[in-house]
Amino acid sequence: MKRVKVVVVGAGVVGFSAAVCVAESLPSCSVTLVAEKFSPDTTSDGAAGILFAAQFPDIPLQRQKRWFKDSFDHLLSIAHSAEAPRAGVMLSSGCQIFKDVPAVRRPFWGDLVIGFREMSERELRRFPEHTFGQAFTTLKCECVSYLPWLHSRFLRAGGTVEQRRVSSLDELAGFDLIVNCSGLGSKTLANDTSVHSVRGQVLKVHAPWIQHFTRDGDGKTYIYPGIDGATIGGTRQEHDWRLELDEEDTAGILERCKKLEPSLENAKVVSKWVGLRPSRKNPRLEKDMVRVKGRKVPVVHNYGHGGWGVTLAWGCAVDALGLVRESLQEISPQAKL
Template structure:
């Protein structure tokens, strides 16, 4: 096969992970990333980065597939976390607690993470929380503000190219690339007119609290997740809300819920606040398509709509996206 020429739209965690997996499968391919937002301008940058896959946040995908993606993700993140590379790639093995007023029954992540066990009544009492059930969970946290630049360096070191531009239509790539991978996240609504992508609005407050060395997640919308030198507190999940402005009522609600969980957080200075839209789609879109444009056909692989699990599932879904690219380029019987 001649040297493949592949374009990728998107430089968030999905675009960059897909790019690296394509380079792994096709080392001689020419790969170009097109994006108009990078690093702290992306949704990926602001995510808490907790590896905690659960099927209820990923509707429409069969549990075996979610498990397979999660297994790949955990393998990748945990191997980085336990290597010196973690100093620059952003992974941390960290214990934490899940609290709930109903039993957390056999979640998917239970079988994947380093440890999962229910807390005793005495342990719950010592932690001074107002929940009936608690679980001690050790998992991987990815500090995305350093992980995105790390992925980008790897991509460029492998010979990848980057072009900063807004893509108005994928038709721009007809005759330019053998195949294009669409990793445009929430904006696939406009780029490919997919209105089944819907927002679940989130809001994080980054605080300076270096004494926090474990994470907390409650089943009723509060979380505290340490990063490298800051801690994220949050817990807003508003379906079909497109508002990208900070709502002071949400700020107050997050502070109230998180300060109740960990009163000393009141002393922590607020560094910044961030609002963004989780790109949900039921199911997320991972498939091949040939789009017939007036100027000609274009082979496309879509990889978007990861909702609340984009960090968790980026690596696993990107392996599948790279496989679809290879299949589309090489198999005579393929749809492409």
């Protein structure tokens, strides 16, 4: 029986997660992943990779919870396995602090991480400008290790990769189904004008004495210790497409982070990084049908996760797999999936 040819566009954490899910779950499909850039040159590679989420306005909350839970459970199983150091996945404990009490004291993901609680007055004394905090244990997934690990897993599942730029879906005319995980590339590939850049700049510092993460609820200031150095940041600059380092941003990051963690005064800056998060009001995860060189081809869109790509990648990949199954049944009702 002829195998169905599926192509996944994009080699970031969203793309590789989707590719692995399809390749491992649908042996009747031949899966190819196509991208211009692979690790260590993707936006995902610079992500701090800590798991918690924003709430998107127009997506049912139960669906968002499922995305988060599926991602968390997937990465937790890796963190508890012998693969943890090779995959770059670890448990991470710390706190999120707020200058004012937030309207929602317990976010939807509070029951999905480990040990979520409100911080005591004694704990908050360390942060005199902040009046409220949440302490919990979550996961940290470092894509500089995780992406090569997913890449190997994809190849073991029989997947193939091609490194090339895709400027139009017409260039994918030889495939039966397209999974679009092209991030900012969807501005062109999907003609989606709502996709925009949110510029992020972070620093990697050597500070092995810092063992717990701290995140300001403003979403711009954070300290995330990792396997090899701590990531501190950051910036959230909407519609900013600059990839050059901004030394004013560097100075601002150091100043804000030292305010939360004075011991960073003694930390050595190891590297500086800039990335463009592929953002939109809500991630797009849905079926579509497009005309590719005169032929109707099903497309599953999976992009626009902004700064939450690592957090949601596996859960969205599981969801995308379901949409791939549905699409294939529609074009070939007799197919065994």
